[in-house]
Amino acid sequence: MSSHNSSELQVLCSSGQLLLQPLWDRLRTSKVPIQSPFFPVIFAIVTYLGFCLPFVVLDFLSPWVPALRRFKIHPDFSPSVQQLLPCLGQTLYQHLVFVFPVTLLHWLCSPSLLPPEAPELLQLLRDVLLCLLLFDGEFFVWHVLHHKVPWLYRAFHKVHHQNPAPFALATQYMSLWELFSLGFFDMVNITLLRSHPLTVLTFHVLNIWLSVEDHSGYDFPWSTHRLVPFGWYGGVAHHDLHHSQFNCNFAPYFTHWDRILGTCGLHPPGVQW
Numbered sequence: 001m002s003s004h005n006s007s008e009l010q011v012l013c014s015s016g017q018l019l020l021q022p023l024w025d026r027l028r029t030s031k032v033p034i035q036s037p038f039f040p041v042i043f044a045i046v047t048y049l050g051f052c053l054p055f056v057v058l059d060f061l062s063p064w065v066p067a068l069r070r071f072k073i074h075p076d077f078s079p080s081v082q083q084l085l086p087c088l089g090q091t092l093y094q095h096l097v098f099v100f101p102v103t104l105l106h107w108l109c110s111p112s113l114l115p116p117e118a119p120e121l122l123q124l125l126r127d128v129l130l131c132l133l134l135f136d137g138e139f140f141v142w143h144v145l146h147h148k149v150p151w152l153y154r155a156f157h158k159v160h161h162q163n164p165a166p167f168a169l170a171t172q173y174m175s176l177w178e179l180f181s182l183g184f185f186d187m188v189n190i191t192l193l194r195s196h197p198l199t200v201l202t203f204h205v206l207n208i209w210l211s212v213e214d215h216s217g218y219d220f221p222w223s224t225h226r227l228v229p230f231g232w233y234g235g236v237a238h239h240d241l242h243h244s245q246f247n248c249n250f251a252p253y254f255t256h257w258d259r260i261l262g263t264c265g266l267h268p269p270g271v272q273w
């Protein structure tokens with residue numbers, strides 16, 4: 001009976017693996033040198049700027065396209081070049097001067113081997129969701145602490161609050177300590193779980209996308225917080241309000257921690273739930 005069950009389970013699992021195998025084979029054998037010491041930092045920069053770019057273009061267009069402004073949380077705000085350039089400059093500077101040496105050190109200490117087998121789809125989804133929840137909780141604690149303790153706020157978190165109306169490129173406008181804390185929360189659990197490299201990659205891409213969406217200033221009908229049921233995901237509506245009000249919505253993505261602690265902010269006017 002139990003052997004019957006376990007073989008059924010195996011079939012189910014390997015079919016999930018078969019789904020991802022072609023993708024993994026292509027990645028593994030592609031010309032993209034995923035095992036190069038330069039890959040992590042270049043990947044982080046390219047993914048981040050790639051996700052920001054559409055919003056930068058939309059912000060340039062929005063003064064001329066009224067239809068676009070309907071989706072903006074601050075309809076009349078568009079970042080100026082003088083606001084965009086420091087953000088871009090700081091991201092490149094921090095990644096090249098600080099993130100690169102750290103990822104290089106990590107590469108030297110633990111060279112990763114790429115397994116020939118793809119991960120199982122269900123396991124990938126489970127690990128990614130679990131790590132997203134852990135990241136959300138870890139950053140929530142960090143974030144509350146850096147708002148409640150005045151010197152922590154002034155020394156480490158104030159920089160990120162320089163833009164009361166956020167825009168995509170302001171996502172990573174933060175102190176070095178905040179960047180490394182976020183990087184640590186992003187890495188620690190997915191590493192501890194010994195996830196498959198494809199799972200790790202998926203989690204990083206999703207995390208970068210969600211953080212950019214949080215700051216984009218655009219609330220589209222397809223924004224993540226409108227796709228997740230029960231208002232469980234706060235996303236751009238919640239995080240944008242955090243930037244204008246400071247005292248609510250400390251969790252970056254989900255709403256459960258702010259609901260439990262009573263720090264869930266009111267939804268901004270005009271945003272339908």
Ligand SMILES: *[C@@H]1O[C@H](CO)[C@@H](O)[C@H](O)[C@H]1NC(C)=O
Nearest residue numbers: 134138185188189190192193
């Ligand atoms: C996730 O990371 C935290 C530290 O940030 C650690 O306490 C926790 O045990 C980790 N969880 C898992 C499942 O690895």
Ligand SMILES: [Zn+2]
Nearest residue numbers: 143147157242
């Ligand atoms: Zn904050």
Ligand SMILES: [Zn+2]
Nearest residue numbers: 160215239243
């Ligand atoms: Zn923010």
